[in-house]
Amino acid sequence: MSTAILMYYNMTPYLTHSMYVFMGSNTLVHVFMYWYYADSYGWLHTYRKWITRGQILQHVFCLITIYATNILGEQQCKQNVYGNVLAFSLYHMYLIYFMVFYLKKY
DSSP states (O other), rough: HHHHHHHHHHHOOOOTTHHHHHHHHHHHHHHHHHHHHHHHGGGGGHHHHHHHHHHHHHHHHHHHHHHHHHHHHHHHHHHOOOHHHHHHHHHHHHHHHHHHHHHHHO
């Protein structure tokens, strides 16, 4: 639910180009993640470690995007500054959770 709230908060008052990074990477990773959950002992079972790595990579990539939009500033990149702060906090939390999960599981 936090992702849905984050996306809504950041899309207001305008949709920025950087939002496509978040929406696209989230969709790409979650297709395989939910597919794995639906059929956890199917052919994706062998790739479960790669799915988690993909999620970790997604969070790192999103954090880099947030950092880059903050560096570019208002002159070059329209952004919701408070949305960026929220996204920065949440993606750090997600990254920590997935890294802890990865280290404990694998």
